[in-house]
Amino acid sequence: MTGDNLEAARCGVRSLLEAIGQDPSREGLIDTPKRVVGAMLEMTEGYGMNPKEILERQFEGDGYQDLVIVRGIRFASLCEHHLLPFVGTASVAYLPDRRVVGLSKIPRLVECFARRLQLQERMTHQIASAMNEHLKPQGVGVHVTATHQCMACRGVRQPDADMVTTTVLGQLRESASLKAEFIAATHNR
């Protein structure tokens, strides 16, 4: 973001504060536009991350041919309809076709798609598609559970409701037993 863009973005936050009847020059709010813009930039850093690069380093699985599941990956994303956070956990599974990736790469991949303006449905699908495209396993499963502040704090005001989305591709879609193994693993944490 250029200096001009940055100032325009801060100006926008000042206008928003004025629109809700606040004086942006009072002590508590004086640095708020700067902080809000900074937080927005941080929460959209995923646009600068490349899923292909994240999954680039792969190695032989030495004959391991069963499900690999990484569970409980915490993430925070921004709902693109309200610019309010949705926060939750993701579980990512794949059935290797010889090649495997390092364990830490999968949370990085989740972060790459979470740190964007998102819909939970789309994010779930993007994580699965990226695994499929760049690792080429025999199957992929992604399961995401999240609470959305736009549903908790406004609108229907349901702070305890969460949203669950699942995408299964390849063998995890075709084989009922593999899909069941994946779903069971996501529930038995």
Ligand code: ZN
């Ligand atoms: Zn929303």
